[in-house]
Amino acid sequence: MLASVVAKRLVSGLCQAAWRPAATGLVSSRGYRGESPDDTRGDLIEIPLPPWEARPDEPTHIKKRRLLYESRKRGMLENCILLSLFAKQYLNTMSEKQLLQYDRLINEPSNDWDIYYWATEAQPVPDVYQGEVMDMLKEFTKNHNHEQRFDAPSLEYLEKENQ
DSSP, X not given: OHHHHHHHHHHHHXXXXXXSOOTTSOOOOOOOOTTOOOOOOTTOOOOOOOOOOOOTTSOHHHHHHHHHHHHXXXXXXXXXXXXXXXXXXXXXXXXXXXXXXXXXXXXXXXXXHHHHHHHTTSSOOOGGGOSHHHHHHHHHHHOTTOOOOOSOOOTHHHHHHHO
């Protein structure tokens, strides 16, 4: 009886091992591509965005409100959280030069993933977006204080500032 149990385990172990990739570093690529050609991405359409324009005559308090809104309403949740918390912490103390850099950074690139990759230092930042604000954003993204950043901040802090 003991011999039959050992034999069953030995056989099942051999069968399972036959289905696993070898331990030599080979990885099985199990997927079906059929007769499809390589993806030329010809079905993608590029939607032209209006070019970013600086607003030199915009009053500072209006610019800060607009940038706060634009920081909160992003195309992807990761940037919504990151930029809205960044704006909460830094927007009211930014100089005019920094506000202009921040405005350009969050509104000129057409792809939100680019901003995220630059902030997390996954990709190099183009020279046009290098500056104080990008350095501040990169440092903020590192989250040295280990804050829990799961959601954009509520707007209650704005009421406290107005009182």
